[in-house]
Amino acid sequence: MAVHEVEFNLSTHPEIRSVRDLTTRGEIEDYETGKFLRSFFSYIEKDGTVWYGELPGVRKYYLTVEILQRELRKIPDEKIYPLYDERISIVASDELERQNYYIKRPKVSCAGNEYTLKLIPRMLLEEAEILEFLGKDQHRHPNIIKYHGCTVKRGRITGLALEKYDVMLQYRFQDDPRDLDIAVCMDGLRAGIEHLHSLGLAHNDLNPTNIALDTEDNPIILDFGSCKRFGENLISAGTPGWIDEDYTTSAQQHDLIAIGKIEAWIREENKKRHSD
Numbered sequence: 001m002a003v004h005e006v007e008f009n010l011s012t013h014p015e016i017r018s019v020r021d022l023t024t025r026g027e028i029e030d031y032e033t034g035k036f037l038r039s040f041f042s043y044i045e046k047d048g049t050v051w052y053g054e055l056p057g058v059r060k061y062y063l064t065v066e067i068l069q070r071e072l073r074k075i076p077d078e079k080i081y082p083l084y085d086e087r088i089s090i091v092a093s094d095e096l097e098r099q100n101y102y103i104k105r106p107k108v109s110c111a112g113n114e115y116t117l118k119l120i121p122r123m124l125l126e127e128a129e130i131l132e133f134l135g136k137d138q139h140r141h142p143n144i145i146k147y148h149g150c151t152v153k154r155g156r157i158t159g160l161a162l163e164k165y166d167v168m169l170q171y172r173f174q175d176d177p178r179d180l181d182i183a184v185c186m187d188g189l190r191a192g193i194e195h196l197h198s199l200g201l202a203h204n205d206l207n208p209t210n211i212a213l214d215t216e217d218n219p220i221i222l223d224f225g226s227c228k229r230f231g232e233n234l235i236s237a238g239t240p241g242w243i244d245e246d247y248t249t250s251a252q253q254h255d256l257i258a259i260g261k262i263e264a265w266i267r268e269e270n271k272k273r274h275s276d
Contacts, residue, residue, distance in 0.1 A: 012074060014068075014069065016043055016051075016068055019063055021043060022041050022043055023105065023108075024042045024109065025042075026060060027040070028054070038058075039054065039055050039063060040052070040054045040055075040109055042072075042108040048077075048154070048156075048158035049074065051073065052108050052111040053071035054071075054112045075111055077156055079121070080106050082121035082122065084155055084156060085157070088129070088132055088149075089132065091148045091161040096161065101162060102164040103161055107124075108120070110123075119235055125157065126225075126235075127160065127227070130224045131162075131224055132147070139199060141196075142188075143188045143189065144196070147160065147161070148162065162222075165220055167214075168209065172213055172217075179273075180217055182266055182270065184217050184218060188218045189206075189259060192219065192220075193206070193221070193255050196221075201227055201229055202228065203227050204226040204237040204247075204255070205226040205258075206221070206254075206259065207258060207262065209223075211262075226238075229250060232249065233249055234247070242262070243257065
């Protein structure tokens with residue numbers, strides 16, 4: 001179901017003045033053919049109000065402010081944010097102002113479909129619970145993203161406050177002229193995943209977009225939206241190209257296969273750099 005078929009508030013418009021104001025902007029393709037289907041876009045206000053839209057036939061590069069103001073729809077809080085759970089820690093507002101945290105928001109790209117829209121609050125809450133567990137002193141690991149608590153507005157969890165990194169493994173070879181220390185990167189990645197597995201958890205979606213790097217090329221594992229205990233059912237899992245086959249339950253093997261593919265990709269990217 002397209003976003004305009006989902007009943008959102010149509011009576012108001014977001015105060016958006018530039019396409020650069022968007023929180024996310026992307027494209028949805030046919031899974032089998034790769035053919036472009038539609039663009040999607042979202043805008044989240046400072047108070048957490050979420051606006052979302054999809055538009056068939058218009059590539060994301062051709063979106064204009066006029067189009068955005070016409071197509072963006074306000075999503076009610078209850079459809080996108082879970083109710084606050086007192087077991088989840090809250091990051092203080094003054095700390096948010098003082099620190100340069102990355103605030104992970106709900107996966108609003110799912111909002112255009114009635115079925116996946118219903119899953120968004122649950123997905124954010126479950127990730128908060130996993131990060132809360134991994135953030136306990138006895139469960140922390142230097143190769144796993146540091147979590148500082150959640151943000152709360154109007155009695156609902158609106159985001160997850162995480163340590164911020166400037167370099168993603170996906171773009172490391174484009175953004176940094178230095179050679180990547182492959183041994184340091186892979187040793188750290190394996191150490192982080194081995195620690196996760198020792199706690200009975202699997203990540204289930206390892207790929208270069210979910211790995212940050214610090215200034216010394218130590219990997220930091222991100223995105224725990226698919227992280228579950230072994231054997232548990234998954235809402236979402238795996239990224240095409242980084243898995244051998246589709247799966248619906250959490251397992252160590254998914255991470256081990258992904259690590260092998262990531263190392264092969266790193267070595268290939270490194271080889272390309274030195275052959276140019």
